[in-house]
Amino acid sequence: MTTQVPGDALVSLKAVNKHYGQLHVLKDINLNVRKGEVVVVIGPSGSGKSTLCRAINRLETIDDGDIKIDGKELPAEGKELAKLRADVGMVFQSFNLFAHKTILENVTLGPIKVKGVAKGEADKDAMALLERVGVGHQAPKLPAQLSGGQQQRVAIARALAMKPKVMLFDEPTSALDPEMINEVLDVMVQLAKEGMTMIVVTHEMGFARKAADRVVFMADGQIVEDATPEEFFTNPKSSRAKDFLSKLLTH
Amino acid sequence: MDVIIENLPQYWDGFLRTLFLSLVSGIIALIFGTVLAAARVSPVAALRGFSMVYVEIVRNTPLTIAFFFAAVVLPRLGVTFQQFEVAAIIALSAYTAAFIAEAVRSGVNSVPVGQAEAARSIGMKFSQVLSLIILPQALRTVIPPLINILIALVKNSSVAGAFYVLELFGQGKQLANANGDAVMWVLVGVAFFYLLITIPLGYLASVVERKVAIAR
Numbered sequence: 001m002t003t004q005v006p007g008d009a010l011v012s013l014k015a016v017n018k019h020y021g022q023l024h025v026l027k028d029i030n031l032n033v034r035k036g037e038v039v040v041v042i043g044p045s046g047s048g049k050s051t052l053c054r055a056i057n058r059l060e061t062i063d064d065g066d067i068k069i070d071g072k073e074l075p076a077e078g079k080e081l082a083k084l085r086a087d088v089g090m091v092f093q094s095f096n097l098f099a100h101k102t103i104l105e106n107v108t109l110g111p112i113k114v115k116g117v118a119k120g121e122a123d124k125d126a127m128a129l130l131e132r133v134g135v136g137h138q139a140p141k142l143p144a145q146l147s148g149g150q151q152q153r154v155a156i157a158r159a160l161a162m163k164p165k166v167m168l169f170d171e172p173t174s175a176l177d178p179e180m181i182n183e184v185l186d187v188m189v190q191l192a193k194e195g196m197t198m199i200v201v202t203h204e205m206g207f208a209r210k211a212a213d214r215v216v217f218m219a220d221g222q223i224v225e226d227a228t229p230e231e232f233f234t235n236p237k238s239s240r241a242k243d244f245l246s247k248l249l250t251h
Numbered sequence: 252m253d254v255i256i257e258n259l260p261q262y263w264d265g266f267l268r269t270l271f272l273s274l275v276s277g278i279i280a281l282i283f284g285t286v287l288a289a290a291r292v293s294p295v296a297a298l299r300g301f302s303m304v305y306v307e308i309v310r311n312t313p314l315t316i317a318f319f320f321a322a323v324v325l326p327r328l329g330v331t332f333q334q335f336e337v338a339a340i341i342a343l344s345a346y347t348a349a350f351i352a353e354a355v356r357s358g359v360n361s362v363p364v365g366q367a368e369a370a371r372s373i374g375m376k377f378s379q380v381l382s383l384i385i386l387p388q389a390l391r392t393v394i395p396p397l398i399n400i401l402i403a404l405v406k407n408s409s410v411a412g413a414f415y416v417l418e419l420f421g422q423g424k425q426l427a428n429a430n431g432d433a434v435m436w437v438l439v440g441v442a443f444f445y446l447l448i449t450i451p452l453g454y455l456a457s458v459v460e461r462k463v464a465i466a467r
Contacts, residue, residue, distance in 0.1 A: 057372055059368055059371065059372065077294045079376060082371070082374050082375060082376045083374060084374075085371060085372055085373070085374045086373065086374025087374075088372070089372075089373075090368075090369070090372035090373075092365060092368065092369065094363075094365050096363075096365035096366060096368060096369035097369070098366060098369065098370070098384055099366065099388060100387050100388050109373070109383065110373035110374060110375075113375065113379055113383060114373060114374040114375060114379075115374075155369075158369075158373065159372075159373070162373055162374065
């Protein structure tokens, strides 16, 4: 495993454990993500990678251990937690755009209601973001009128509108038709190049190779490997990782 | 038939009072019921508990008990009012709110959980998640049951007639006593005026339902 200085970690998880009843979904997780780093989390389904991602902005609570964002302990429910979440962008597998709001409103709602940005300014920023992810002309439509790939790009714009310190992606392309996956990955690669700190749970090995600084491989609730993509894909150390990679390559 | 036409002023009087009782109680119940539903899904355990206990007790006891409570028990506790109408409004809104809370709660549950997660993840507080994201979307599924509850409220307001409030049913009772030979027609008249409120309500339900439909 790579050694890190915890001091300059933007996201840090220390000895995190979580159970769902009998099931031990996160086992003693230690992970540090530095500013500007892109960490891709991969692993078989049920390995706890989504839970890990959701725990970072406390959509899932943890049993013990601590999670710090930019040096600050993750607060319990309440105003403090809301404030912290505003700094952590999240992109979901199922997009979760607000179904009753237009595309533009989806992006401006956070800045206006949470940050108190004036509507005119929020609209301008939102349009710039929508243009950047290539869906500017869809602004007045409702989410249901867009394709999955377009919706997911809007979801990325919505998260970016809050000017987050870190972006979490929870299987952002898993619900997409194959021909739409690339348009979303392109936006993510671009973000990574611009220096955004990203934690990406995905099955897209191509993205991991192309954009990741580190690959974290999880199995059965544990981090089994933590390596550079080059190292991980060419020379996996654990048998679990070897097994996982061999299954990917057979078809 | 004549008995209806001859006594139109009384009917009209009762009709207006029924309308007033229903309108005021309906508005209070809508607000209180929504607050109860919000409490039921809130992160604060004490609020959830209070809401659940309130709804379960009120929903599962007869309306007459609520009326006795408002008209007899409250005054003994020092809450007095000049007119029984106030007691009727308290009883009707307290009772109806429990049903509205349940309808709104089921509507809240019909909104996919991802909507709330997305709202929370951009930093919204619980009150914002509820008022900006969940309730507007819940509205669509909630309208039909809500209108049903309001129709029931209009009819339930007739219980006030037994507590000295001269609303439609109370007037009907007096008219029936005075016109023993035409009781049937007196009651037909009463029914007619109730329908005058409840049928348009049902119609309103279908119009609003179409208006607030959301595509997914």
